[in-house]
Amino acid sequence: MSDPTARQNALMTGEVDVINAPDLATVGLLKRRPGISLVETTGTAHYTMPMLTNGAPLNDNNVRLALKYAINREEFLEKILHGYGKVANDTPITPANRYYAADLPQHSYDPDKAKFHLKQAGMDSLDIDLSTSETAFTGAVNAAQLFQQSAKACGINVTVKREPEDNYWTNVWMKKPFCMGYWNGRPTEDDMFSLTYASGAEWNESFWENEKFNQLLITARTELDDAKRREMYHEMQAIVSEDGGTIIPVFVNYVDAKNDKVAHGPVAGDRFFDGWKIVERWWAA
Incomplete structure (x- = not known):
């Protein structure tokens, strides 16, 4: 069931016993229903805003830092x-990973710093399109509009382009210069970096290149x-945070919901549904 409302209704009516990815805007109402509880886990998931670094103006790191x-x-x-x-810091390594660098200088909302980096790039302002769709993640359109508002004070004019949901990953992701996306993450730093940040990686979503990182x-x-x-992994995270081609604003907790017919032990943090081990490790209460 791809629609969050349909999934939640199925849980409430007893059609199913467990669902993943309930609508976070209404999940508070869901968990107040008798016999239903949430299973929340800090994991490796994160929302992304990849910027294609193989063309102007996003090939300039000052422009990327301004954003x-x-x-x-x-x-x-x-x-x-x-x-x-x-809150995340523009690196895909999360608190659930072994070598998470919690001590990196945090990128925070700072219009003055954004304007400084635009000037370093030779710009007084920036006009840019941001492609988005609910296919990227639930709430992606609203997230793009929030960014549009906060960027105004930084001299950045964001035009939100709502793309068709069908074929978003084929026609928009890694095609449009600036878009929104989602990663479940990976259990090891090498796996995550090798898939999405290494030079020549098939899913290097920003086409970013950094010799020291590689x-x-x-x-x-x-x-x-x-x-x-x-x-080494701390240094790689610092390089990605300061030079990388992807904005990562938040790490996302995995949230599942279940009724009281279902029991489970400790829950893994590498994917939803207990790291996809639900069939093996959950049982009738």
Whole structure:
């Protein structure tokens, strides 16, 4: 059932016992119903706003930094995720990952810094289209409009382009210069970085290239000293945060909902439905 309302109605009527991805805007009403509870897990999921770095103006890192400082992450967390997540810092490595770098300087909403980076790029203002669709993630259109509002004070004029939901991943993602997307994330840093940030990776969604990053990625795979390996992954996160081609405003908690006919043990944080292990590890209460 791709429609969140249909999924929630199916749970409430007893047609199904468990659903994933309930509508976070109305999930508070759902969890107040007798016999229904939420299963919330800090995981590896994150929302993204990839910027194609293989063409102007997004090939200029100052332009990318201006856009990173133009998004109000706290507002995004409150109004789009309704608190079911955590502010992110433009890197796909989450608190659920082993080498998460919690100590990086945080990108926060700062119109003055955004304007500074625009001037460094030789611009007084920026006009840019942002492609979006509810296919990217639930609430993506509202999220784009929030960004449009916060960016105005930064000298950035965002035109929100609502794209058709059908074939969004084929026709928009990795095709349009600036769009919105979603990743479930991966359980290891190497897996996530290799899929989406390594030079030449099939799903390098911003076509980003960084020689230092690529060298560290290869070296870290064979480093057996855990402390040295941690330092390498921290440095990679710092490079991606400051130079990378993707805005990552928030990490997204996995939220499932179930009725009281279902029981389970500890829940994995690498995908929804207990890391897709629901069939093996959940049972009749």
